[in-house]
Amino acid sequence: MVARVGVSMPFACEDDGGVSDVSAVVKKRAIRCALSRVCGVCGETLTRPIAFVGPQAEAQVQLFAFPPAHLACAESAVGALDGGPGLGHRSITGPWAVVTTGGFDLIRPTRRGDPVQFRPNSVLDTAWHHEA
């Protein structure tokens, strides 16, 4: 399946039945990525450093909606977005950020229906990706 942005559908945006939406993160997949330590983009085992990708607002508060990813997968996905929305976001303002970290915390929701979030706990670097 090919996503709107022209890259293969991210693992975290597709449910077990194959239904997918690049602008929404599937909660079950997000939890699985966090606990199984697999990449939210390709679904394979994570490597160090771990990367988080999100819009400016998420990078500023260090709280991400999209699960952890390989650095290469994160950069490739952001490059394919070309400044537009995706990876769990229907719209974004500002540039995309790729934050690398040694570890992260899974933040479970306090209200039913809310999504899980991810907080990098040992940030190494933040790279900004502006629209081409």
Next chain:
Amino acid sequence: MAFADVREYTHLNDDEIEAIGAELDQIRTEIEESRGQADRDYVLRVIALQRRLAAAGRITLFASSFPPAWLLGTTLLASAKILENMEIGHNAMHGQWDWMNDPEIHSSNWEWDTTQPAEQWKHSHNYIHHQFTNVIGHDNDVGYGILRMSRDQKWTPYNLGQPVYNALLALLFEWGVALHDLDIEAIRKGEKDPKLLKKQLKQIGDKVGRQTFKDYVMFPLLTGPQFLNTLTANVTANLARNLWTYMIIFCGHFPDGAVHFTEDELEDETRAEWYLRQMLGSANFEGGTLLHLMSGQLGYQIEHHLFPDLPSNRYSQISVTVKDICKRFDIPYTTGPLHRQYGQTLRTIMKLSLPNRRTADNPAPVAPRAKRRLRDDERPVRRSELGKWSPASA
């Protein structure tokens, strides 16, 4: 049983559940803010100790024709394997030390000294077991697919052999764990993706090959004329590790008091509800520092299930507050000496080899229907109008 029907849960209202969640969040925050060099030093000390034990064991086995040397070498080696699997490997793969950003001690890099590939463990244990803890039909750790561990599970004549299956599982635990993520049930039903199955079998084959070569060919050969003695020492060390890890793991969820669930609508539970399910589904055991070290701090199974990614050396500290929370909110904190916890587990395995009608239930955790916790739509709507004391109503 469904989570909402668990007796230990029914007396709590929404505000109390949220209050418990907030207190547990506070514990997490405190540990995250204070973890640092002392924690790093701890894990480095444990790894150094494990490597010294392994080296001492391997060296001692050069003299293994002398029976006391064989016994000492085997004991050192078994201790090293237990320490590596329990306190180091298991916890590293949970990401407990990822915050250190150490290239070696990291959940993505650690490959442990057992036949199951780390990648498969991180799925079957970190995700399936920790996300669906004690949910029958979801958590494959409930009986490892071969034992009936809850009265909610259907009995068949196959279960009569449980005492034998249990003994075999204990002896061959490493191999049972190696096959754990294959999901034999899914294969049997023809639901397993053949490509995934092939990939997993290759991973297992490669890992088994490496482990077998290391323990049963390379190290015995290195000791030259002591080949057979070293071989039997390695077999014995692996056997001892199997028995120990089996016992510790089974004591985490099957002593009396640990609850099993049947409800599968778990993805939408709140953080506080998730905390509660982990607390009710897990059981601790008591012991000294050495026992907790050699069991990977799983004597603090409740704390481990609440905070699987916090450093294991902090569970003892965390347990003081968790126990206090349980006391204040009248929630069971299941614990006891290791021998009692395992005795209860063994009794359950034996009892459940028979149909329910042939055995008495253990203290029933099911609440009378009238006392079950109300669903949100059954609760009275919270009053929202302002009272007379409100300035807005004046």
